[in-house]
Amino acid sequence: MRAIATTSAILGMVLCVGCGAPIAEFQQNHVYILKQKNELDGAFTPQQRKDLANVMEALFGTPDNPHIPQTGVDTSSLFEQNKLLMAAGPYGSYEDGRPRGLYREHCVHCHGVTGDGKGPTAQFLNPYPRDYRLGKFKFKSTPSATPPTHEDLRLILYNGIPDTAMPSFKLIPGDELEALIQYVRYLSIRGTVERELIFVMAEYGEEERLFDETIGAEQAEEVTDVVNAVLEDWIAAEGASLEIPPAPKGEKADMIAKGKALFYGDIAGCVKCHGDSALGDGQKTDYDDWAKDYFDPKKPDDRYQYIALGALEPQNIIPRNLRAGVYRGGRRPIDLYRRIANGITGTPMPKAPASLSPDDIWHLVHYVRSLPRETTSNPYQHVPANNRERH
Amino acid sequence: MAMTPPRYPANVAASEKNAERIRDSIEANSGGPGGGGEVLADPNGWATITGTFKVNGQVPRGVVNVEKDLEVCAPGGQKPLSEEAVVGSNGELSNVLIYMTTKTDPENELWEHPSYAANRAGELEFDQKACVFMTHVFAMRSTQKLKILNSDPVGHNAKISPDRGANQFNETIPPNQFAMYDPGGESPGAFTVECTIHPWMRAYMITRDNPYFAVTDKDGKFEIANVPAGVELEFRVWHEMPGNLKQVNLNGADTTWKKGYFKENLEAGSTKDMQVVLSNSLFGG
Numbered sequence: 001m002r003a004i005a006t007t008s009a010i011l012g013m014v015l016c017v018g019c020g021a022p023i024a025e026f027q028q029n030h031v032y033i034l035k036q037k038n039e040l041d042g043a044f045t046p047q048q049r050k051d052l053a054n055v056m057e058a059l060f061g062t063p064d065n066p067h068i069p070q071t072g073v074d075t076s077s078l079f080e081q082n083k084l085l086m087a088a089g090p091y092g093s094y095e096d097g098r099p100r101g102l103y104r105e106h107c108v109h110c111h112g113v114t115g116d117g118k119g120p121t122a123q124f125l126n127p128y129p130r131d132y133r134l135g136k137f138k139f140k141s142t143p144s145a146t147p148p149t150h151e152d153l154r155l156i157l158y159n160g161i162p163d164t165a166m167p168s169f170k171l172i173p174g175d176e177l178e179a180l181i182q183y184v185r186y187l188s189i190r191g192t193v194e195r196e197l198i199f200v201m202a203e204y205g206e207e208e209r210l211f212d213e214t215i216g217a218e219q220a221e222e223v224t225d226v227v228n229a230v231l232e233d234w235i236a237a238e239g240a241s242l243e244i245p246p247a248p249k250g251e252k253a254d255m256i257a258k259g260k261a262l263f264y265g266d267i268a269g270c271v272k273c274h275g276d277s278a279l280g281d282g283q284k285t286d287y288d289d290w291a292k293d294y295f296d297p298k299k300p301d302d303r304y305q306y307i308a309l310g311a312l313e314p315q316n317i318i319p320r321n322l323r324a325g326v327y328r329g330g331r332r333p334i335d336l337y338r339r340i341a342n343g344i345t346g347t348p349m350p351k352a353p354a355s356l357s358p359d360d361i362w363h364l365v366h367y368v369r370s371l372p373r374e375t376t377s378n379p380y381q382h383v384p385a386n387n388r389e390r391h
Numbered sequence: 392m393a394m395t396p397p398r399y400p401a402n403v404a405a406s407e408k409n410a411e412r413i414r415d416s417i418e419a420n421s422g423g424p425g426g427g428g429e430v431l432a433d434p435n436g437w438a439t440i441t442g443t444f445k446v447n448g449q450v451p452r453g454v455v456n457v458e459k460d461l462e463v464c465a466p467g468g469q470k471p472l473s474e475e476a477v478v479g480s481n482g483e484l485s486n487v488l489i490y491m492t493t494k495t496d497p498e499n500e501l502w503e504h505p506s507y508a509a510n511r512a513g514e515l516e517f518d519q520k521a522c523v524f525m526t527h528v529f530a531m532r533s534t535q536k537l538k539i540l541n542s543d544p545v546g547h548n549a550k551i552s553p554d555r556g557a558n559q560f561n562e563t564i565p566p567n568q569f570a571m572y573d574p575g576g577e578s579p580g581a582f583t584v585e586c587t588i589h590p591w592m593r594a595y596m597i598t599r600d601n602p603y604f605a606v607t608d609k610d611g612k613f614e615i616a617n618v619p620a621g622v623e624l625e626f627r628v629w630h631e632m633p634g635n636l637k638q639v640n641l642n643g644a645d646t647t648w649k650k651g652y653f654k655e656n657l658e659a660g661s662t663k664d665m666q667v668v669l670s671n672s673l674f675g676g
Binding site: 025027028039040041046049050052053054055057058059062067070144145196199203213217220224266268269282285286292297298309343349350351352353354355356 | 400402403404405406407409410411412413414416417418419420458459475544545546548549550552554555558559560561562563564565566568570571579580587588590593634635637649650651
């Protein structure tokens with residue numbers, strides 16, 4: 001009897017191996033590897049892909065145990081180990097009560113363990129969740145090619161992104177928010193480094209190795225250079241916010257009128273994409289950089305090979321409907337000023353031309369903010385044109 | 392027919408032990424003196440590379456799908472011809488990019504003929520008219536600046552998208568105005584220039600530290616003068632449709648350019664002539 005109980009207990013234990021959540025691991029960037037294979041004839045042999053996985057783990061650790069690359073650059077302004085440990089790992093807490101697994105608690109369902117924007121919910125969303133690995137973020141204070149500042153990321157987490165699936169994390173304590181900001185940076189830097197290493201490897205012959213212990217020193221230097229270039233970009237971003245000159249003072253109606261003239265005029269040319277109606281219907285056939293990373297609208301059928309590797313079906317990027325009064329990157333006047341002055345990274349939205357003065361941009365801000373208040377933006381029932389039958 | 396769900400590839404997992412060894416090695420070697428790369432021998436003079444690219448057989452040429460601003464972008468109702476493959480009546484292929492990929496020391500004057508001193512800095516122009524970029528494949532030095540003009544009565548923008556090396560850029564260019572682009576670095580290959588107001592507009596650009604590059608003209612011809620002689624140089628050849636050119640017929644012989652590269656060691660004072668013929672199957676023929 002006892003023997004049977006023991007046997008079944010052992011059997012139960014054996015059967016339960018494999019129960020519960022699988023161990024979280026970072027996914028190699030299969031889509032980017034295939035792209036470099038197609039464009040540059042990269043070999044990407046099983047050995048080379050294994051090398052890449054090893055080097056990535058050497059530099060950045062694992063989803064449960066993140067590592068900050070020690071490559072001679074001071075990264076203390078980007079992340080601290082104890083904060084990364086709060087965000088990383090499975091959801092729970094450490095023995096001293098510190099939280100653990102915040103990223104998997106709050107972010108992973110959309111952004112994925114790897115930060116590739118391919119969590120289980122991603123395919124249902126439009127816009128798709130951000131894939132951090134390109135290092136591009138839309139709503140920020142820095143110029144188009146520069147990473148976001150700490151405050152830029154904090155604002156996105158704190159406020160969320162209206163009209164998207166990104167919620168606000170206002171209610172979580174400050175140090176947990178800080179841990180998530182650092183972890184997003186960590187995943188973004190990790191993803192960019194991986195892309196750069198894949199690009200380096202695309203030039204390799206079949207026998208070449210990204211890292212081979214026998215000639216490690218020289219290869220270490222090459223890997224270090226790639227990592228440090230990415231780290232330095234992020235460190236330099238902190239001082240690169242656009243300076244915003246004070247808004248001009250004047251008659252409000254007058255400033256709105258000036259903004260309207262610019263909106264429909266040739267210099268700013270907003271109408272070209274946001275449309276005559278400002279409903280965002282002037283240009284609806286383009287794609288953002290995250291789609292164009294694997295999708296060329298001129299060769300649409302090529303996308304299937306990438307979709308088979310987990311890439312999401314490309315979705316058109318639609319200019320903002322300016323009558324809705326909903327602004328993804330923040331509704332403050334300075335937020336709108338930044339969007340116009342810097343453009344929006346990774347999207348068709350260009351920065352303002354040099355011939356547009358700061359006052360011009362402020363006038364545009366006035367006009368854009370007035371649009372949702374126009375009568376045509378509000379379908380009042382007593383306006384006959386708006387009075388539709390309901391069924 | 393039942394849809395088969397996409398099969399994602401099995402992930403490539405790291406080996407913890409190897410990763411640890413590599414970590415030790417990287418962290419021990421960072422910040423130290425670099426591998427330095429190989430030291431190149433000095434050139435002993437100058438040579439010239441010249442040639443023609445042709446396509447064997449017919450290549451179809453479509454029109455661009457112009458969607459708006461028709462009076463400017465399709466004057467007289469004529470939509471512009473696609474520039475993806477521009478082939479002359481005898482097969483002459485335009486817009487092939489040939490560029491030297493050998494890493495050189497830009498300060499070593501043995502590697503840069505004095506005739507190139509003039510194009511180290513200064514400004515080049517890149518124009519657009521009737522919603523077409525006037526130069527379809529544009530090569531420049533990374534130390535030069537680019538004045539991007541707009542000769543149309545409608546606004547354009549230039550969205551310049553190098554993946555690495557050179558700066559990304561996206562700025563509105565009002566009618567008859569211009570924007571200034573400073574590449575700030577070398578791009579390893581060609582990248583797109585688009586107008587997002589008119590998303591059918593596309594050109595390609597490359598920015599190089601060295602001056603040894605050329606793009607074939609409407610006769611399919613190119614010339615790179617005064618390249619360093621007496622040393623092995625590596626060039627890459629690219630065209631928008633097939634990408635890097637790998638299978639070519641060079642001076643009558645079928646030749647493979649691995650990953651689009653060819654190597655040449657030229658005698659001082661010599662001219663290397665390359666008559667290249669490509670299969671039209673590379674261009675949708």
